[in-house]
Amino acid sequence: MTAAPLGKDLVGLEELSASQITLILDTAEAFKEVSERPIKKVPALRGKTIVNLFFEASTRTRISFEFAEKRLSADTVNVATQSSSVSKGETLVDTARNLEAMRIDMVVIRHPASGAARFLGERIRSNVINAGDGKHEHPTQALLDLLTLRDRFGRIEGLKVAICGDVLHSRVARSNIWGLLKLGAHVVVCGPPTLLPKGLEALGVTVMHRIDEAMQWADAINVLRLQLERMESGFVPSLREYNRIFGVTRERLARAKRDLVIMHPGPINRGVEIDSDVADGSQSLILPQVTNGVAVRMAVLYLLAGGAPEWRNQPADDR
Amino acid sequence: MAESAGGRSMSAVLIAGGRVIDPSRNTDDLADVYVVDGRIEAVGRNIAVAEGVRRVDVAGKVVAPGLIDVHVHLREPGQEHMETIATGAMAAVAGGFTGICAMPNTDPVIDNQAAVGFVVRQAIRAGKARVYPIGCVSLGQNGQHLAEFGEMVAAGAVAVSDDGKPVVSSQLMRTALEYARIFGIPVADHCEDPTLSHCGVMHEGLVATRLGLKGIPSAAEEIMVARDIILAELTGGHVHLCHMSTKGSVELIRRAKERHLNVTAEATPHHFSMTHERCEGYDTNAKMNPPLREAADREAIRHGLRDGTIDCIATDHAPHHYDTKQREFDEAPNGIVGLETALGVGIRELVEPGLVTLPDLIARMSTIPARVFHLEGGTLAVGAPADVVVIDPGRRWTVRANDLHSKSANSPYLGETLTGQADLTVVAGRIVFDRGVAKPDA
Numbered sequence: 001m002t003a004a005p006l007g008k009d010l011v012g013l014e015e016l017s018a019s020q021i022t023l024i025l026d027t028a029e030a031f032k033e034v035s036e037r038p039i040k041k042v043p044a045l046r047g048k049t050i051v052n053l054f055f056e057a058s059t060r061t062r063i064s065f066e067f068a069e070k071r072l073s074a075d076t077v078n079v080a081t082q083s084s085s086v087s088k089g090e091t092l093v094d095t096a097r098n099l100e101a102m103r104i105d106m107v108v109i110r111h112p113a114s115g116a117a118r119f120l121g122e123r124i125r126s127n128v129i130n131a132g133d134g135k136h137e138h139p140t141q142a143l144l145d146l147l148t149l150r151d152r153f154g155r156i157e158g159l160k161v162a163i164c165g166d167v168l169h170s171r172v173a174r175s176n177i178w179g180l181l182k183l184g185a186h187v188v189v190c191g192p193p194t195l196l197p198k199g200l201e202a203l204g205v206t207v208m209h210r211i212d213e214a215m216q217w218a219d220a221i222n223v224l225r226l227q228l229e230r231m232e233s234g235f236v237p238s239l240r241e242y243n244r245i246f247g248v249t250r251e252r253l254a255r256a257k258r259d260l261v262i263m264h265p266g267p268i269n270r271g272v273e274i275d276s277d278v279a280d281g282s283q284s285l286i287l288p289q290v291t292n293g294v295a296v297r298m299a300v301l302y303l304l305a306g307g308a309p310e311w312r313n314q315p316a317d318d319r
Numbered sequence: 320m321a322e323s324a325g326g327r328s329m330s331a332v333l334i335a336g337g338r339v340i341d342p343s344r345n346t347d348d349l350a351d352v353y354v355v356d357g358r359i360e361a362v363g364r365n366i367a368v369a370e371g372v373r374r375v376d377v378a379g380k381v382v383a384p385g386l387i388d389v390h391v392h393l394r395e396p397g398q399e400h401m402e403t404i405a406t407g408a409m410a411a412v413a414g415g416f417t418g419i420c421a422m423p424n425t426d427p428v429i430d431n432q433a434a435v436g437f438v439v440r441q442a443i444r445a446g447k448a449r450v451y452p453i454g455c456v457s458l459g460q461n462g463q464h465l466a467e468f469g470e471m472v473a474a475g476a477v478a479v480s481d482d483g484k485p486v487v488s489s490q491l492m493r494t495a496l497e498y499a500r501i502f503g504i505p506v507a508d509h510c511e512d513p514t515l516s517h518c519g520v521m522h523e524g525l526v527a528t529r530l531g532l533k534g535i536p537s538a539a540e541e542i543m544v545a546r547d548i549i550l551a552e553l554t555g556g557h558v559h560l561c562h563m564s565t566k567g568s569v570e571l572i573r574r575a576k577e578r579h580l581n582v583t584a585e586a587t588p589h590h591f592s593m594t595h596e597r598c599e600g601y602d603t604n605a606k607m608n609p610p611l612r613e614a615a616d617r618e619a620i621r622h623g624l625r626d627g628t629i630d631c632i633a634t635d636h637a638p639h640h641y642d643t644k645q646r647e648f649d650e651a652p653n654g655i656v657g658l659e660t661a662l663g664v665g666i667r668e669l670v671e672p673g674l675v676t677l678p679d680l681i682a683r684m685s686t687i688p689a690r691v692f693h694l695e696g697g698t699l700a701v702g703a704p705a706d707v708v709v710i711d712p713g714r715r716w717t718v719r720a721n722d723l724h725s726k727s728a729n730s731p732y733l734g735e736t737l738t739g740q741a742d743l744t745v746v747a748g749r750i751v752f753d754r755g756v757a758k759p760d761a
Contacts, residue, residue, distance in 0.1 A: 014529065091642070091645070091646065092646070092647060093645050093646075111647070112649075113647030113648065113649045113650060114530055114531035114532050114601070114647075114648065114649065115530065115531075115532075115601030115647060115648050116647050118600070118601060119601060119647060133531070134531050134532075134649065135531035135532070135533075136530060136531030136532075137531070171531060174528075174529070174531060197527070197528035197534075198523055198524055198525065198527070198528055198534065199524050199525030199528050200528060202525050203525075203528075203529075
């Protein structure tokens with residue numbers, strides 16, 4: 001195997017180059033087919049041990065990573081905060097040292113604190129993959145969003161993508177902004193000013209405050225989940241009003257470009273940021289996103305382990 | 320001290336041949352400083368002294384009144400694993416400080432005369448820098464009931480502050496400013512609107528956005544600065560604004576001073592030398608409150624120090640144990656140590672670029688803070704307490720954790736090269752710190 005083309009860790013898309021992102025997408029493209037086989041397994045990571053370290057609740061991302069690992073033949077262990085020594089007050093640095101002592105190869109970490117993945121990566125020799133850190137980044141989600149867009153449009157460059165909703169608290173938004181900008185897309189962020197972070201324009205995105213304007217401009221919109229606690233802490237007055245002003249509704253869709261596609265990182269709040277008939281409608285790419293999630297995570301695991309892009313040339317179990 | 324003069328227990332020392340800078344008398348000359356029995360006996364050229372008087376030759380160095388820091392956290396009582404009054408006072412003299420004002424947010428807090436007396440006693444036992452206690456504004460620092468200012472002042476407190484927490488209630492702040500007038504002490508306020516800064520961990524701006532960290536807007540400070548200025552006008556009390564960090568604050572203070580209100584302000588070395596970009600990589604040694612701000616804010620602070628809008632430099636020395644800074648950024652405590660780097664940062668950032676002269680820097684680190692808090696010191700006038708620092712103003716030195724005297728090493732300057740360092744520190748005529756210039760007489 002050649003030297004790892006992505007470096008040791010995947011902390012965020014801010015640190016990656018356009019060619020590294022493209023390499024991941026191309027590798028994921030090749031891995032898609034594994035999940036379509038009757039025997040969904042290749043030996044690429046046989047003998048590698050991976051810990052999925054989830055300090056926050058997650059269903060989709062955790063299962064997606066686990067499938068990706070198993071389909072690459074890695075040995076995996078899942079650690080959730082409820083059952084770990086974290087609940088006994090162990091610090092992240094001690095957790096890291098103990099994992100290191102067990103000679104594991106890779107750690108997938110989801111953590112409520114921004115910077116946690118980087119913190120871990122700086123303290124252990126194992127590869128660290130960020131599965132979402134606080135409000136910072138969620139790189140594999142953005143990568144699967146990019147793959148889904150590329151599947152649909154054949155390109156990212158020049159595409160108009162609007163990221164709509166609670167950008168302030170969204171790691172998905174930050175990773176998407178970096179990935180889209182690096183690959184040459186035009187990016188709009190749209191949401192109430194109370195839910196947009198400061199200084200976004202300096203990154204090269206355009207800010208809009210009206211969802212109709214964003215939907216009529218865009219080729220694709222990525223609708224962010226509005227978490228209930230945001231209403232409770234006063235960022236928006238009510239979910240009902242949010243749906244009225246920022247909801248992606250069929251009426252708004254009817255006024256947008258005919259081939260506008262709708263994405264959502266999930267889990268969706270039906271009737272809040274997106275209406276059911278839009279989420280389930282023909283313009284929705286929400287389920288293809290989930291399918292692509294496994295392929296993208298296989299690609300990331302494989303490349304971080306030092307895999308060469310031409311993995312297909314290796315002998316496979318079922319070939 | 321082993322030396323004795325005339326058979327008495329106190330010593331005499333001649334600090335000879337240095338460049339003597341005394342902002343209190345507006346002097347800057349080559350001279351000797353003669354110290355006898357803990358006081359300045361004489362300042363002048365070629366002072367003749369009796370045989371046997373200890374002579375320290377400091378040619379090529381600067382001799383100045385000892386530095387004074389009106390804002391430090393010494394952690395004792397209650398958090399002695401971070402710092403003690405003794406280690407903090409040692410760090411002070413190693414940084415050239417002969418007097419430091421200890422903030423009362425210890426555990427328990429310093430909100431009564433007995434607690435003030437404890438700080439005074441511990442400082443005397445340590446025998447390094449003078450430590451001036453600051454008492455709480457409110458009992459338990461709870462922001463509700465006024466603490467006993469009079470009793471605390473009688474026990475040695477020089478100011479009151481709920482630092483670490485803002486005085487949220489405008490009514491309490493008004494009362495404190497009015498009541499403090501009886502004792503002629505400043506009310507030092509940590510200016511922060513907690514509803515705006517809520518859960519923030521760094522400056523609100525592009526860097527916080529990129530790092531996904533909750534920001535603290537400049538307005539959180541400026542609103543309280545404006546309030547405190549308005550209340551200073553209402554009451555005639557002396558408000559001292561702690562660790563100013565924003566351009567807007569500097570402008571508010573400038574306007575208040577134009578109207579001759581009883582307002583003074585301090586700024587820290589980190590706020591005039593660093594910006595929020597320093598938080599990149601989630602470096603917890605760049606986490607403090609108020610946070611590092613933007614370049615325009617840093618420039619405003621520098622110019623405020625140049626034109627006197629900001630009266631003095633204070634370190635906000637805030638030791639934290641290694642473990643607590645080895646955390647996620649959100650979880651790490653605010654604050655950095657500053658006593659041993661302040662002078663070197665001040666010379667590198669203000670004097671070397673030509674923004675502030677060395678005498679003016681010494682004024683803002685010694686004479687003026689003494690005046691603002693009504694402390695002895697800050698002068699080499701004959702008869703004054705012999706609190707003196709000898710500085711090598713040109714020495715370039717690298718900050719190393721192992722070289723620090725503080726119990727904690729949570730400094731963002733680790734590995735940086737600073738300019739200027741204290742070589743000799745004298746408190747009440749006693750050499751309490753010597754980097755090797757006052758070798759025992761041959």
